[in-house]
Amino acid sequence: MVTLKSVAAEAGVSLATASRAFKDSNLLSADTQRKVVSAALKLGYDIPVQRKAQHTFAVVVPDSSNAVYATMMKSIQERAWSGRHLIYSADTGEDPLREIEILSTMGRAVDGIVLCSPRAGSSAIKGAVGATPTVVINGEVDPLPQILMETENGLHQAVEHLHSLGHRHIAYVAGPKMSWANTQRHRQIAAISESYSMQLTVMRNQAASTHGGLAAAASVAACGATAVIAYNDLVALGLEAGLRTLGMHCPEDISIVGIDDLDVAAIADPGMTTVRLGINDCGTASVDQLIKLVEQHEVTQQTTKLESQLIVRGSTARKIHQ
Known part of the structure; x- marks a missing residue:
């Protein structure tokens, strides 16, 4: 019969810690909890079932x-x-x-x-x-x-990166009007671009989705910016697709930066430069x-x-x- 002591030894934790994993797991880190449960499953330990959620x-x-x-x-x-x-x-x-x-x-x-x-x-x-x-x-x-x-550090790096690449006119595709994150990102990009003496054109508010990016494409193409920062990765990917239909290619004709670092940003073609949160x-x-x-x-x-x-x-x- 597999005992809790065996589980503790397999997981490399004390007996008290193994016990907490099944009784007072709030006291443990997620990694420790996962390690103990994995050891229990591996050894075939009869895990006690909590019949009622704590909260x-x-x-x-x-x-x-x-x-x-x-x-x-x-x-x-x-x-x-x-x-x-x-x-x-x-x-x-x-x-x-x-x-x-x-x-x-x-x-x-x-x-x-x-x-x-x-x-x-x-x-x-x-x-x-x-x-x-x-x-x-x-x-x-x-x-x-x-x-x-917080996005300020990553956005400062983004604007600095675009400036070092020779861009002097950037655009920001805004997200939902009532979004706290959009307000912060707009304010931060405005302040940072000004500190680098870069022209900033702010596009109208859009949905936080690929559809929002598609909707903003024509305005971005018309504004003359050579680089754009989008409210998030989904908007950035939609924008890239919309600009492509207008004959503009990324990054040859325009550079695009997203925010979030979703999995899809890494596998896009080209891979999306983004601010990781x-x-x-x-x-x-x-x-x-x-x-x-x-x-x-x-x-x-x-x-x-x-x-x-x-x-x-x-x-x-x-x-x-x-």
């Missing part, structure tokens, strides 16, 4: 079809499962009124909420969640704790923060910022046309 959490996103939120949801589910917490998800469809209604309804049925990229105003959100412990991802809703995927870390951090709120009524850090980094691929090149 139920709601995760509210503006668009579940967006790969960013799908990736984030996976990391949230992974971290929550290690503590045997149950996750419910809801899609607001980018509608602030629906967002408030969902928050009001789900807030009464769950122990805590992770609100991703809110579209409604702060006062409305605070009124909707009431006393329900809530963590906000990529949004500023004081005094709720926030996990922010801590999407997985963001999901994990939000669950850890929410658990502390629910169980300890403790906010260890009001705002957690995750840094960004430029990843250079084939979609940016030296400016060769006047």
